[in-house]
Amino acid sequence: MIRASAVALATLLASTSLTSVSMAQTPPSSPAPTSGGFATSxxxxxxxxxxxxxxxxxxxxxxxxxxxxxxxxxxxxxxxxxxxxxxxIVQAQDRIPSPGFTHDGHIDNFWQDAQHVRGLWRRTTLDSYRTATPEWQTILDIDALAAAEGQNWVYKGSTCLQPEERYCLISLSNGGKDAVTLREFDTVERKFVDGGITLPESKGGASWIDKDTLLISRDFGPGTLTNSGYPMVVKRMKRGQTPDQAETLFTGQPTDVSVSGYTLRDADGVVKATLINRSVDFYSSETWRLGDDGALTQLQLPAKSDITGLVQGQLLVSLKQDWTAPSGQDFKTGDLIAWPLEAWLADPATPAQLVLRPTERQAIEGVNVTRNRLVVALYDNVRGSVRVYTPGQGEWSHTTLDLPQNVSVGVGSASEKDDKVFVSVTGYLNPSSLWLADAATGAVDQVKSMPAxxxxxxxxxxxxxxxxxxxxxxxxxxxxxxxxxxxxxxxxxxxxxxxxxxxxxxxxxxxxxxxxxxxxxxxxxxxxxxxxxxxxxxxxxxxxxxxxxxxxxxxxxxxxxxxxxxxxxxxxxxxxxxxxxxxxxxxxxxxxxxxxxxxxxxxxxxxxxxxxxxxxxxxxxxxxxxxxxxxxxxxxxxxxxxxxxxxxxxxxxxxxxxxxxxxxxxxxxxxxxxxxxxxxxxxxxxxxxxxxxxxxxxxxxxxxxxxxxxxxxxxxxxxxxxxx
Known part of the structure; x- marks a missing residue:
């Protein structure tokens, strides 16, 4: 399953009531800009x-x-x-702590305030989180770390090994740069692993295959970055190896944006496919599957598309171009489609199911998966609703969560243990609120709200x-x-x-x-x-x-x-x-x-x-x-x-x-x-x-x-x- 870091912040989206809609007259065309010879070379x-x-x-x-x-x-x-x-305002203590489900159902949060300017990674239970004063346990104090090491560390997230999520790669940035240092952290001992994995500062990332194996895309020296300054090479690194000793799996082209590797996991954290993404440009990409024998096979997906999740064995893909699939089916830009993963990997001509086709004034603004359901933030004329889809043999059935109307909604962290998912609701004049939904039953409950x-x-x-x-x-x-x-x-x-x-x-x-x-x-x-x-x-x-x-x-x-x-x-x-x-x-x-x-x-x-x-x-x-x-x-x-x-x-x-x-x-x-x-x-x-x-x-x-x-x-x- 593709999922964000356990401490990724849930995006709080928002909207508002519409009090009037009107049309303006055609304005005069803007004057054509002119350009002389200044700074043209x-x-x-x-x-x-x-x-x-x-x-x-x-x-x-x-x-x-x-x-x-x-x-x-x-x-x-x-x-x-x-x-x-x-x-x-920015240091206020009464903000909603953005929740992230861990694999076992706990809640993680990254928190900054006047006393913790750089921030705390902390954890609590779901029951405690739902109370007015959760009992947090600190996992990592970035302010204390920066002070102890004399570094200007800015926390950029973590990547944890599923399903236990005990071992995590912490991304630390010097002063807020995109380039980060990666260091292995033990969330049980709450300390960096002695002699653990450390990757020097670079743009790029790393993804766990197992406890002793990583997919890494980094700056490996001259000739390993694209013209954009992002990684061009994906390697498989074993514990104890240096990045130079790691096995090269894939090399892109200098004109690419970047390449990266990741694992597609099911709700139990089992790896279903090891994938490499080659971003040919900002919107076009190729996805390659790494076989057990080390061979690479390109998946038959349109260049403009995104893999968005895996639920009940169904691979979800959003399309950003019109496309005729190998099965002969025609799909439209904006469609959300699904295949039975194993059957499709064995035969790319396996028919896909159309899950959702937005209208001209609709847009899918967020997708997440729980253990058994697909959750979609669907906007109509910039007003949001949340739909829950259930996989089926024919069409996917859907229901709409009973949330406030004429608002913006954000699909936040989803549980892989069950079908719970956090949803944010807010408007321009309405303080953000956080709701906990059960995607299986449709029940929703407001658990947090911001004061004005x-x-x-x-x-x-x-x-x-x-x-x-x-x-x-x-x-x-x-x-x-x-x-x-x-x-x-x-x-x-x-x-x-x-x-x-x-x-x-x-x-x-x-x-x-x-x-x-x-x-x-x-x-x-x-x-x-x-x-x-x-x-x-x-x-x-x-x-x-x-x-x-x-x-x-x-x-x-x-x-x-x-x-x-x-x-x-x-x-x-x-x-x-x-x-x-x-x-x-x-x-x-x-x-x-x-x-x-x-x-x-x-x-x-x-x-x-x-x-x-x-x-x-x-x-x-x-x-x-x-x-x-x-x-x-x-x-x-x-x-x-x-x-x-x-x-x-x-x-x-x-x-x-x-x-x-x-x-x-x-x-x-x-x-x-x-x-x-x-x-x-x-x-x-x-x-x-x-x-x-x-x-x-x-x-x-x-x-x-x-x-x-x-x-x-x-x-x-x-x-x-x-x-x-």
Whole structure:
């Protein structure tokens, strides 16, 4: 069975009541971006030195900019209050401890607070967890470990050997990087195993075959990483061997994203297949089965598909492309199908069963399996429900769990001992709650709920639609005070992401509520193409040469907000991170006339060099390849770094990144700020020296970043008069 680490955090998803749905008029098309010769080659880029992550000159530049930004934002009289509020929220003790079922039915949790900034891995019984004050037993204290070893350890999860789950590989990151050190830990003795397995820092992973055998994908030296910086080689390592001595099982190609190995196990922890995944690009992959004789056989699956679980001997696969199976059956993009595993491995022409086919406005947002059931989070127009499917000889029967309506739901950890599964339920204005469901009987019981973290009295949520440049209707949510005047005077923060099939599902954010909504701000979330809100096709509509569609979707939402007099240009700000940072850069360079603030978080920005920086090559499947002239041409049309130019109504922006981010290179953010300053624009720039891609190695740093962001937004949007 494929399952997350026993201490993986259950994702708390969310949604809201819909109080109105309306359509906007077609906005004018955004002006076509232009690009001169700036930074179109290494020779014309004066800021390549800022890509030297820890270079002396670059770090002096970072230090100077941090000092200036701190002086401006921390010097604002609102900063300290916002910081204290953020700190209180992120360090609060009354959060729901995210539960993870162990194989024997215990509950694991990873917990951070003011006393445990780096966190505790801890365990309790299910009965104790259901009480108001569970009795936790600490398995591993990361703060104590970091102090004892003098290291800046950030916990990145564990992989435990089933079924006993006594021995685990702990992933420890230096400062929050994606690259981790793996160390064998005994959960009974609660200490690292003397002379146990240790793998040095690298991107990649390891999976148990048995107590003395691992599948490992790591940096094994020159020629063993892909162009994206991820492992290209899978080895089988026996206890006592070094990685160099391990047997090579599979070698991919340098152009691949990565390769990895894992075991497919049943509910009793028995290995049913040993598999190797070759990610050819970000969305296309091959899966190979390792036979007992060491031979590799490629499974006959479509390139765009995911193995999502194994239940009662049925292998579950989600499809992200139309596909004709070897049996002759035709399936559609978005389908969830199943085969009897043993029969299918023996004969790939074995017919599959269609488990679920979402409609055009539906999307599968989560799948998990209990001992005997399949549990699916199914969304319809960005509103969630949970279905339970039972395998059968013909069609799989299903029931729907009796949960609150018009909400977002998250399928959390599931038990392999029985059919219990945790489900999270929440809304923009409704604090998260956690429910325990019995997938066999359909019984549901609320076991935890969050107290309100901000005053939502008098607030409401609307869902509107905006017409994009090509006529597509783009849904978006508006969270606001019900008595909000429709005169363009409302400080409004518009959030977007728009890529990698990542859905922006409504959720309760204590920090947004306390630091923004409660103070009179309006919060807007755009469900643009490029995301997964309506399944794989919604994502594919904005891939590669069609990327500009997602930018136009975001612009359409901004135009619609202004047309409805919810806000106006002086009161409208935008926020997004990573791919969302690229989103913000495109808005800044294409429609700066619509906004007065932009929080650009750990961004992609130089899209002509993204594939050469850290993990960037892995995203060619999303954006295209700048080394191919035809693709470079359409990437250059929107790449923010090349399209920054003088004489534009750019607002003062706030850009932040992390030195330790080994996924999106901090050079993107640094070069964006440097270029803006060269052109004469004011810029606020902050770089956290730790933190990784999440830009926060610990809770105190997270609170500081939040306070900086909302101080900046207050200055730009709350201090500025509305447009007449």
């Amino acid at each position: 290494d020779a014309t880029d004066p800021y390549l030195w800022l890509e030297e992550v820890e270079g002396e000159r670059a770090m002096e530049w970072v230090k100077a900019h941090n000092e200036r930004t701190f002086a401006v934002l921390q010097g604002d009289p609102r900063y300290e209050t916002l910081h204290q509020q953020a700190l209180e 973290k901000f005053d939502a009295a008098g607030m409401t949520v609307d869902q509107h639609e905006a017409r994009s440049a090509d006529g597509t209707m783009i849904p978006y949510f508006v969270v606001h005070k019900a008595d909000m005047p429709l005169d363009g005077s409302n400080p409004t923060l518009l959030y977007g992401y728009g890529g990698f099939e990542s859905s922006l599902l409504p959720g309760y954010s204590a920090t947004v509520g306390k630091l923004w909504l409660e103070r009179g701000g309006v919060y807007v979330i755009a469900n643009t193409r490029g995301g997964g809100e309506f399944g794989p096709r919604w994502h594919e509509a904005a891939l590669q040469q069609n990327r500009q569609r997602a930018h136009e979707d975001f612009q359409a939402v901004a135009l619609d907000l202004i047309a409805r007099d919810i806000t106006s240009q002086p009161k409208l700000g935008i926020m997004g991170g990573s791919q969302g940072g690229l989103f913000m850069g495109a808005m800044l360079t294409q429609r700066p006339d619509l906004i007065n603030a932009a929080v650009i978080q750990v961004p992609l920005f130089d899209m002509l060099r993204f594939h050469k920086l850290l993990a960037g090559a892995s995203w060619i499947g999303e954006y295209g390849d700048p080394d191919i002239p035809a693709q470079r041409a359409w990437i250059q049309q929107y790449s923010p770094y090349q399209n920054l130019r003088a004489g534009q109504p750019y607002p003062e922006v706030f850009i932040h990144t992390s030195t330790k981010d080994d996924r999106v290179h901090p050079g993107h953010a640094r070069k964006a700020a440097a270029r803006l300053e060269e052109l004469g624009y004011p810029v606020l720039f902050y770089e956290n020296v730790d933190g990784g891609h999440a830009a926060g190695a610990n809770l105190r740093e997270t609170a500081r970043r939040l306070a900086l962001e909302y101080t900046y937004l207050s200055r730009r949007l709350m201090d500025t008069p509305a447009q007449e």
